[in-house]
Amino acid sequence: MNHHDLLRELQLKNNSKIVLLVADGLGGLPITPGGQTELETARTPNLDALATRGVLGLSTPVLPGITPGSGPGHLGLFGYDPLEFRIGRGVLEALGIDFDLGPDDVAIRGNFCTLDASGKITDRRAGRIASEIGKKLCEKLDKIQIPGVEIFVRPVKEYRLVIVIRGKGLGGAVNDTDPQKTGVAPLEPQGRDAASQKTAEIAKQFLAKAKEVLKDDHPANFFTLRGIDKRPAIPTFEEVYGMKAGAVAVYPMYRGLARLVSMDVLDAGQTLADQCARLEQAWNDYDFFFMHYKYTDSTGEDGNFPAKVERIEQLDAVLPRITALKPDVLIVTGDHSTPSKMKSHSWHPVPTLLVADNCRPDACTKFGEATCLQGGLGQFQAKYLMTLAMAHAGRLEKYGA
Ligand SMILES: [Zn+2]
Structure with missing residues (x-):
């Protein structure tokens, strides 16, 4: 039995809302050994407040040491094994x-x-x-x-x-x-x-x-x-998780990846403010929202450390609009790391933050790579993130008597 079969069996319906906020290529590296990463350098009062309330960890997109493209990176976050569901270049x-x-x-x-x-x-x-x-x-x-x-x-x-x-x-x-x-x-x-x-x-x-x-x-x-x-034959998000999902992504590729798992692709406008407005508008129509932010990756690919820091701070600034909606589970993570130092995607595990009323707190009060390493979620494979999301949303029944 794979984990999708298990989730089909254990899924419960309720009125909870889950938000998965993906900052593309979020993970980074210090420019010099012993320094701070982009995320650690950024001033992120809102993410840090969430880190204090929530639980942190590091997710491995595919396998340790494997550098993923954004395709497999997102499939993993959506809970699909990126080694089982492969997407061709065409x-x-x-x-x-x-x-x-x-x-x-x-x-x-x-x-x-x-x-x-x-x-x-x-x-x-x-x-x-x-x-x-x-x-x-x-x-x-x-x-x-x-x-x-x-x-x-x-x-x-x-x-x-x-x-x-x-x-x-x-x-x-x-x-x-x-x-x-x-x-x-x-x-x-x-x-x-x-x-x-x-x-x-x-x-x-x-x-x-x-x-x-x-x-x-x-x-x-x-x-x-x-x-x-x-196009690979992929079971729909709704069938596997029992949730209606809406995608709020600006860039076509991420809209396409959401479409691949049969999420509804919403008109997301061009900016983070547009995306937040769309999220607010569609709030009552979906159980699950995937929101995608591209610029943490593109600035990393450009090798522009200060620009990536700034983009992280811009993302932090809109978080109050998302938390004001009171999602039952809010996850902030990336689909892979894109350290500015490497000017490319990398294999490094990805900082992940999960906030829910029933999450077990850890001692972390800041959202960064080093704190994530100390976090209560530990290191886990990205394909299990959805299982964690559903559990914290009360959407999974007990397995066995
Ligand atoms: Zn990516």
């Missing part, structure tokens, strides 16, 4: 442009490239064409028709695009056509099973027509296919 890219993927869709990430007269790749990114050009080319490609399926072609940014093939009985196990080097022709799509071979045949037809359509569009006169995959 699927993530499609989610990232708010494309509503259905069960019959195969999603593909495309890269415009340059072919020479003999059909060999001379530039795998087509000279990094401007987004505006990519958009026009996608509009042309979107008109291509292949009998028996629907094809959608959407621009992402610069030389990147998304292709979605929609049709019954299509498999997603098809190789990348990007040979990963120049001076050779793109590879042919090949399916690894019968259903995927069907996809590969359609992709071949599509590529042949596309080559004709793009023949005068040097440097972007062709494209390679990567990360071909279908």
